Amino acid sequence: MNVLVLGGTRYFGVHMVEALLQKGHQITIATRGLKKDNFGNRVRRVVVERTSPRSMAEAFCGRFFDVVCDSLAYCSNDVKYALDSISCKRYVMTSSASVYDLHVDTKEGDFNPLVKPLKWCNRADYPYDEVRRLAECAAFQAYPSQNTIAVRFPFVIGPDDYTNRLYFYVEHIVKGIPMLIDDIDAQMGFVSSNEAGRFLAFLAEQEYTGVMNGSNSGTISLQEIIQHVEEKTGKQAILSNHGDNAPYNGGVDYSLNTKLASDLGFCFSPIRPFIYDLIDRYLELAGK
Template structure:
């Protein structure tokens, strides 16, 4: 494959995917509405087609104009959009849908492709825009991919867990990096051993390319760091990058009440472990970035940005009240 169309391509996963494809000598075109800054505006290696991916006519025009070998659908949030895209790009060598680990409908450790059932999706959920139905809609998008493959389309799905790294607009990791950077004492919810599987964004980008090149039609592939770390270990990784000593202060439900905080208010906290098996993707030759290296790049990007994650978690004043209670014990 020589040419690729990235639907999206300017914000987070799509932006890293474009860079990954360029590094592997693809001719790249991005399709988006142009409502966000285009980081490739001055890069003559990247062409751009303006269009709304929810408009089938825009996709048809891109298919005719670009005639890509591979299509990467980074911003398909409703199953009807996946069904349309798999039809419009049916003759391409590969169509890769960016799904999500949230598509899984049962708590298992780990969640495995083809074994752990997916979320159901009603007609009402399929057209909803709320986060409550995000997993349902992604699951139905997966089923659209499987149905297309049965009709001969080389369609595949990639399911990332929580993605982090440079240009992460969610700022979930930024909140923790900011805490470690600014304070000697960092409040960690619970005992710090909870696990919410994470995926470094450059590894998600390489997974998308590898699945397009080597994946099997009708298959889904999980992607996440090959080495799992707890929330507490993640905070320690950040501290190691700053070469600083911090005190991790654990706080349970009762202690957090002093600050009006709940466990789920902390970014990247999850009560039940969320773990995806990545063996199927690794069998294609994919590898993940060492955690220390991934964190170093994430911290460097954080320091170069104006992101602090302040809207993602508890404010420091509330945490200070919790620390005050703990200090009296």
């Protein structure tokens, strides 16, 4: 297949492109051209400003792709600029679990993008969770004939995580820096960057349309993460109301139901072995 990837030069986008290449697909990656990639001559490249309708139209008007994998569709205008400019058989957009009012065993039907009123907006117009909802609304309401799937991920983690959110906890414990954590016992869901990328590549080849959760199985709390670091280092976390605000604050007990993904043939691995291995890698980076 001829696949266009919007955003494929870092994080789970890299894993997605690698998986698509391994499956023998012809890949074009579209970015602003600011970050180099390691794909060499295995991919074609297009330089485009994703948030500019003129730039998108100039880059893609008249071009057809079997699949568009869009990891940069944060708001409704992002979806509009893509689907008004690019002709494709299938549109795979990366969404977020932030569209939900999260709870344990959150299912896809807990947020329906077809019933929420569509508003055209840019990324800064509303809070993150709202622009994510409106991006889905745009895809399914404004382009009903388009074969589309929106993939809802929780926090993505991995050794290539440029946000350093999980590393924050490791570094603060190792260096004895106080942290402010609002709910240390909340059970949360995560997905590894590698599996997120492979899942998107898998869905590019399917016919399923609609929305789908993607998450490693099981949940884990910050308490368990901190205990693992403490056991490995012999140091105690310093928790303080005056400490640095921790990245995953504001969370609630939640998990994503991934039965639809498993029914389609993709089974996610358990989160705990992966996250503990990842923490051990972070400990090496932190000098422990």
